[in-house]
Amino acid sequence: MPYPAEFAERYRARGYWRGETFGAMLRERAAAHPDRIAVVDPADDRRWTYAGLDLRADRLAAGLVARGIGKGDRVVVQLPNIAEFFEVIFALFRIGALPVFALPAHRETEIRYFCEFTGAAAYVVAAEHGGYDYRELAAKVRAEVPTLRHVFVAGGEAGPFEALSDVPDEPVELTGPEPGDLAFLQLSGGSTGVPKLIPRTHDDYIYSLWGSNELCGVDQDSVFLCALPAAHNFPLSSPGSLGALYAGARVVLCPQPSPEVAFPLIERERVTLTGLVPPLALVWTEAAATTPYDLSSLDVLLVGGAKFSEEAARRVRPALGCTLQQVFGMAEGLVNYTRLDDPEETIVSTQGRPISPDDEIRVVDDHDEDVAPGGTGHLLTRGPYTIRGYWRAPEHNARSFTADGFYRTGDIVRLTPTGHLVVEGRAKDQINRGGEKIAAEEVENHILAHPSVHDANVVGEPDPYLGERTCAYVILRAGAEPLKPVAVKRFVRERGLAAYKVPDRVEFVDAFPQTGVGKVSKKDLRAGAAAPEPRT
Numbered sequence: 001m002p003y004p005a006e007f008a009e010r011y012r013a014r015g016y017w018r019g020e021t022f023g024a025m026l027r028e029r030a031a032a033h034p035d036r037i038a039v040v041d042p043a044d045d046r047r048w049t050y051a052g053l054d055l056r057a058d059r060l061a062a063g064l065v066a067r068g069i070g071k072g073d074r075v076v077v078q079l080p081n082i083a084e085f086f087e088v089i090f091a092l093f094r095i096g097a098l099p100v101f102a103l104p105a106h107r108e109t110e111i112r113y114f115c116e117f118t119g120a121a122a123y124v125v126a127a128e129h130g131g132y133d134y135r136e137l138a139a140k141v142r143a144e145v146p147t148l149r150h151v152f153v154a155g156g157e158a159g160p161f162e163a164l165s166d167v168p169d170e171p172v173e174l175t176g177p178e179p180g181d182l183a184f185l186q187l188s189g190g191s192t193g194v195p196k197l198i199p200r201t202h203d204d205y206i207y208s209l210w211g212s213n214e215l216c217g218v219d220q221d222s223v224f225l226c227a228l229p230a231a232h233n234f235p236l237s238s239p240g241s242l243g244a245l246y247a248g249a250r251v252v253l254c255p256q257p258s259p260e261v262a263f264p265l266i267e268r269e270r271v272t273l274t275g276l277v278p279p280l281a282l283v284w285t286e287a288a289a290t291t292p293y294d295l296s297s298l299d300v301l302l303v304g305g306a307k308f309s310e311e312a313a314r315r316v317r318p319a320l321g322c323t324l325q326q327v328f329g330m331a332e333g334l335v336n337y338t339r340l341d342d343p344e345e346t347i348v349s350t351q352g353r354p355i356s357p358d359d360e361i362r363v364v365d366d367h368d369e370d371v372a373p374g375g376t377g378h379l380l381t382r383g384p385y386t387i388r389g390y391w392r393a394p395e396h397n398a399r400s401f402t403a404d405g406f407y408r409t410g411d412i413v414r415l416t417p418t419g420h421l422v423v424e425g426r427a428k429d430q431i432n433r434g435g436e437k438i439a440a441e442e443v444e445n446h447i448l449a450h451p452s453v454h455d456a457n458v459v460g461e462p463d464p465y466l467g468e469r470t471c472a473y474v475i476l477r478a479g480a481e482p483l484k485p486v487a488v489k490r491f492v493r494e495r496g497l498a499a500y501k502v503p504d505r506v507e508f509v510d511a512f513p514q515t516g517v518g519k520v521s522k523k524d525l526r527a528g529a530a531a532p533e534p535r536t
């Protein structure tokens, strides 16, 4: 679903689309300041300069081309926060092959789907991470997906697969992609049975990077700590690692986001900004009170991915001594930031305003009519870095986009008189578990596969730490053996689903509440779910 010609022309004419590609961008930075550090990987104390990263990307690209990976091929990339993540994605950007950004938490069901649906030619994993062996996952997926010609393993023994470190070759001349071409496929949080893929172009994504850099104060002296999973759209682009690299700044990879691991890194590397989801921001503000580490280099803490409560937001500046910047974004495009010089009241009580003067925002009722100014309604958006459709999903696109190309975000918002957005709720059938998005339908389908289950509904319920956790309401088949909640959870986990999608609570019921027209009322289920009940 390309941008209509008149819009593409306008976005170019107004200077949003600069006609750059990621591959050329890295080449320019490497030429301008070859010896500056681009990436720090504390795991083995690696410090890659811009020239070093550029050369690695060139050599890996050559090796991948020699193995038959070419322009337009899809490559599922599932790497933790290690330096190779950047080597791999820039190699793919140079070739014009499309990374498909999987998360380290994904398991067989998700990875098999990404590989099958995209017809992936290759899959890149780390040998091991967080006590999990990705080679075993790769072996299962490889056996099931015939298009998958290669599995590459970063760090550690490759087992039956190819070691990523053996792939690099002498650099070759590549024609590479055009700025308007697709750069990668990002994952949607989604509200449907299977995740949707988000096609982003070099032009549009690079605009979101430099647009973010301007609003977040990122320049070549910045040091960005990548504490969330590197492939997620927030730490990747808002302004994220790629924003930092665009600015010629430094990215410090944090293997996991706990204060115990992150705080020493902030002190040692003089980190100036980072991004966190609300539950982690809470943990950090608490830990900061007693930490022996010097966090004074930190200028900006971005918090987003889920609603940050005003009460928690107020604690950030006193606790961490830095400016809070709320960010309300989505992998489909639109990103809103509070501005660094907004009044503190605006910073703590809103989710910011769009990056671009050409981000079009509509707040509408259930019939797509604009609500009165300041009213609450569905957020629709269109703009220079918001997609016009998901990848290969025409039926879904007809529902997720208006006829004139606005994306239906599924978020319920209100606009303040200053043009800031306040997120008031959600219309999509999704649970936001501390920033991790779970499509209710996807989990329901897995529970329904259990032979004793007649019907299932998954909803979110309030959680003091995560904001929301999941509760599965389950009706058993007549005459079926009674099940324990833990058996349902185990069943879902064993179907090879990411752990964050396994229901936090399972409740057996005889019937579901109904709406007037006889459909299941998730609203009533949620209200029931909110009632205090013992956790199982």
Ligand code: J2J
Pocket (backbone or CB within 6 Å): 187, 188, 189, 233, 234, 237, 238, 303, 304, 305, 306, 307, 308, 326, 327, 328, 329, 330, 331, 332, 335, 351, 409, 410, 411, 423, 426, 432, 435, 437
């Ligand atoms: C409430 N809900 C929020 C916020 C996202 C920057 C930041 C976040 C994401 C992201 C991102 C929220 N308050 N501050 O891609 O570049 C919910 C909304 C939104 C959905 C998108 C980025 N920030 N959300 O979270 O694609 O419901 O992107 O539509 O994972 O997260 O989720 P995702």
